[in-house]
Amino acid sequence: MRHLLNTLFVTSEDIYLTLDGENIVANRDKTVIARYPLHTLSGIISFSYPGASPALMGACAQRGIALSFCTPRGRFLARVTGEANGNVLLRRAQYRAADDPNQSCRIARTMIFGKIHNGRWSVERTRRDHALRVDAERLKVVSDQMKALLPQILQAGDLEQLRGLEGVAANAYFGGFEEMILGDRDTFAFDKRSRRPPLNPTNALLSFVYSLLSYDCAAALESVGLDSYVGFLHRDRPGRSSLALDLMEELRPCVADRFVLTLINNRILKEEDFVRQDNGGVFLRDDARRTVLKRWQERKKETLTHPYLGEKIPWGLVTYLQALLLARYLREDLDAYPPFLWK
Missing domain, CATH: 1.20.120.920 (CRISPR-associated endonuclease Cas1, C-terminal domain)
Structure with missing residues (x-):
């Protein structure tokens, strides 16, 4: 049975997401605000315009972590996907x-x-x-x-x-x-x-x-x-x-x-x-x-x-x-x- 993991919601409009080892790091003006282990996440939804680093997007694609970007109002912009899963x-x-x-x-x-x-x-x-x-x-x-x-x-x-x-x-x-x-x-x-x-x-x-x-x-x-x-x-x-x-x-x-x-x-x-x-x-x-x-x-x-x-x-x-x-x-x-x- 699949386990229910967490979804990380990034609601602050000025947060930039990066990767540090096996952790996702939330940055504001180049200052680390928070860190979250990737293995605890099934998805990330960002309502922030700065976005995420290519390294983090690649890590999410490899691990099957759904990474979506929206406007601060919630309108969908894009989703990061890796290689097609399954048969x-x-x-x-x-x-x-x-x-x-x-x-x-x-x-x-x-x-x-x-x-x-x-x-x-x-x-x-x-x-x-x-x-x-x-x-x-x-x-x-x-x-x-x-x-x-x-x-x-x-x-x-x-x-x-x-x-x-x-x-x-x-x-x-x-x-x-x-x-x-x-x-x-x-x-x-x-x-x-x-x-x-x-x-x-x-x-x-x-x-x-x-x-x-x-x-x-x-x-x-x-x-x-x-x-x-x-x-x-x-x-x-x-x-x-x-x-x-x-x-x-x-x-x-x-x-x-x-x-x-x-x-x-x-x-x-x-x-x-x-x-x-x-x-x-x-x-x-x-x-x-x-x-x-x-x-x-x-x-x-x-x-x-x-x-x-x-x-x-x-x-x-x-x-x-x-x-x-x-x-x-x-x-x-x-x-x-x-x-x-x-x-």
């Missing part, structure tokens, strides 16, 4: 499946089925646990709409039809998302999903956490030997990790959305944790981003029983195990890809 036959199988519309649809619809199932279960969980604090009837309507779409998704004959059904489900889900917000509803009011830029604090949180989840999915896919840039639902686009976006679909409601709801409902973040720009965009402040990253790491250490494998694992390994199951399906060790169905 070349696995990637050839992945490329053949991606080039086959029927095979792509077969894989994508199981992922979207998982997404809608998990989103509906999240709605039902709120109805059950907070019946006296929410509009239970409104959430029941949302749940019923999503339930009705599940058999249609399994019968979808092509990717365009599948995208249409997923869009209908997403509209229903986000149409009731505000009802699951139990914290400060004035600050975290939510009417619809908005991106580039996010237009309110809830959307700012969702966008930032989705970015974190996509990094984890890309690293997991590469670690099992798959090409994170060649997807099935999300088609090829230069610079986009399409397969990582595919994999994270089924994990959005139970991993990312529930995490965001926890931050809001437990009043961990407040209005002053966000900055509002003249163009209407809303973003996390630096201190708030550190709080989110700390809680994200803590969340990944919590355990659950994997619904397909029946093993007790940390949440942080879910992306890796789903990537492994996808690889096994592409190798024809499994009859179908089993999506993560949250219970």
